[in-house]
Amino acid sequence: MCGIALALGVNVSANRAVVQGAGTALRIGAANFRRELKRSVALRSLLNRYVSVLLIQLAQTASCISAHLVKQRLARWLLMSHDRAHADTFSVTHAFLAGMLGVRRVGVTEAAGALQSRQLIRYARGRVKIVDRHGLEAAACGCYAIDRDTYRQVLG
Ligand SMILES: [Zn+2]
Known part of the structure; x- marks a missing residue:
């Protein structure tokens, strides 16, 4: 998922996304995404869990770079x-x-x-x-x- 900053209430992303492989993806505009985020408890719950996983992975990667x-x-x-x-x-x-x-x-x-x-x-x-x-x-x-x-x- 790209654009997690938007889900966290930040309108500008500090990250650049790079597509690594062929395939399909879904895209939604910022206004529609914000509306769905307000409407859907399930979407908020999934994105909260995704952010949790992302934070754990970032910490693991920082440790990995220095140790392995x-x-x-x-x-x-x-x-x-x-x-x-x-x-x-x-x-x-x-x-x-x-x-x-x-x-x-x-x-x-x-x-x-x-x-x-x-x-x-x-x-x-x-x-x-x-x-x-x-x-x-x-x-x-x-x-x-x-x-x-x-x-x-x-x-x-
Ligand atoms: Zn490692």
């Missing part, structure tokens, strides 16, 4: 993308991964190479294929399991 290896963080990020892509193969560039992980591209190359040599992923020309999800989960830091469990517990 790039290879583990890349595995976490790929698993999270796999969950959201609903496909074993998705597009992602070295430059994008470097930005997401806060490392130089060479760091992504090394980490992806390590995961590929263990036959957990295949990565070529901006396409990643998850080959061994269970192995990738084992290669990820514990942050992935915390994120996944939080999503399940709070958002269902």
Whole structure:
């Protein structure tokens, strides 16, 4: 979901949204969104739970960056993308991964190479294929399991 600031009563977002994959999305104008938010208890409840998950994930990510290896963080990020892509193969560039992980591209190359040599992923020309999800989960830091469990517990 983009535009959570609007749900919190802020009319300007400090974030830039980047679409990572193909697919469909729903869009609603700000005025209509505010009206639905006032009208729907269910929507408010869902967005409150979403914000809670988002805050937990942000804190987990801050901890992850300082505590875990790039290879583990890349595995976490790929698993999270796999969950959201609903496909074993998705597009992602070295430059994008470097930005997401806060490392130089060479760091992504090394980490992806390590995961590929263990036959957990295949990565070529901006396409990643998850080959061994269970192995990738084992290669990820514990942050992935915390994120996944939080999503399940709070958002269902
Ligand atoms: Zn981590």
